[in-house]
Amino acid sequence: MQTIxxxxxxxxxxxxxxxxxxxxxxxxxxxxxxxGLNTLLAEHIYLASxxxxxxxxxxxxxxxTAAGAxxxxxxxxxxxxxxxxxxxxxxxxxxxxxxxxGFVVDYTTGLAAKNKAKQDKAVxxxxxxxxxxxxxxxxxxxxxxxxxVADLVRGHITSLKTVIDAQAAGDPALYNNIRTAAAHMRxxxxxxxxxxxxxxxxxxxxx
Amino acid sequence: MVKSLWIVLGAAxxxxxxxxxxxxxxxxxxxxxxxxxxxxxGTRVRWDDQDEIEHTVTAVSDSGVAPVFNGVMAGKGQSFSxxxxxxxxxxxxxxxxxxxxxxxxxxxxxxx
Numbered sequence: 464m465q466t467i468x469x470x471x472x473x474x475x476x477x478x479x480x481x482x483x484x485x486x487x488x489x490x491x492x493x494x495x496x497x498x499g500l501n502t503l504l505a506e507h508i509y510l511a512s513x514x515x516x517x518x519x520x521x522x523x524x525x526x527x528t529a530a531g532a533x534x535x536x537x538x539x540x541x542x543x544x545x546x547x548x549x550x551x552x553x554x555x556x557x558x559x560x561x562x563x564x565g566f567v568v569d570y571t572t573g574l575a576a577k578n579k580a581k582q583d584k585a586v587x588x589x590x591x592x593x594x595x596x597x598x599x600x601x602x603x604x605x606x607x608x609x610x611x612v613a614d615l616v617r618g619h620i621t622s623l624k625t626v627i628d629a630q631a632a633g634d635p636a637l638y639n640n641i642r643t644a645a646a647h648m649r650x651x652x653x654x655x656x657x658x659x660x661x662x663x664x665x666x667x668x669x670x
Numbered sequence: 671m672v673k674s675l676w677i678v679l680g681a682a683x684x685x686x687x688x689x690x691x692x693x694x695x696x697x698x699x700x701x702x703x704x705x706x707x708x709x710x711x712g713t714r715v716r717w718d719d720q721d722e723i724e725h726t727v728t729a730v731s732d733s734g735v736a737p738v739f740n741g742v743m744a745g746k747g748q749s750f751s752x753x754x755x756x757x758x759x760x761x762x763x764x765x766x767x768x769x770x771x772x773x774x775x776x777x778x779x780x781x782x
Binding site for chain 1 (some may be wrong): 698699700701720721722723766767769770
């Protein structure tokens, strides 16, 4: 499901971050970091949408392939985080990130089954998760306030929910919704990249 | 000479019977640091939450058995302490974030 381009960019981002973290690529442009994180986070939306669309359409082999690609994207993101903040941070990030994907799956299956209680619980779990994720990033990078990150993650959750709802309803607005959700990820990627570059000025050149 | 002997004896007795020093585990970045800690019986361990989120320090126990310890920290700056009064290996987790795991290895006094 991942295109060769996005997969390559994801791997390149993780590698670039890893090299920078080890000091082997001192002065890596901060713009490369920003582009890399944007690519991985936008890819998260495209793959998540593919997975939820397949699940709602009952196309299980397609869902499993999309879910596998989505998890590869999660692993690439965790490696990027781990290369900057250490393996333990990468592992914690992966666990947290997978947790929110699990809640999205819960919401989608609740929607497919027309189970309102399950949908509501998944939404509540996702909104609660946003604070956890904010606290995680704040712990790694104190320049990112927990509440600000949490609000941005809530925006991500809301925009992805809009995609899933449109998929379930067969609403053609779906495709614009996907674009909006993917564009929103920039709101997370840009400040994260900027904060990392500022936190590690010796690794990321300000250009 | 006799006075010196008393001082040496007193110091030895103090070392033998005093409360082992406290030790701290930091909770940061959704992880316990250190993950594994080796202490002797009687040591008090303090967990300091440095994340801006609620964490717990909950001993893993068999189903239906109350955990040996279960501390809840509401967020950054909160702490929980527990004194280990018997030897053994105590695995613990955060009940809100099950992927967080830690281990305290308690050895009989004098072994550590």
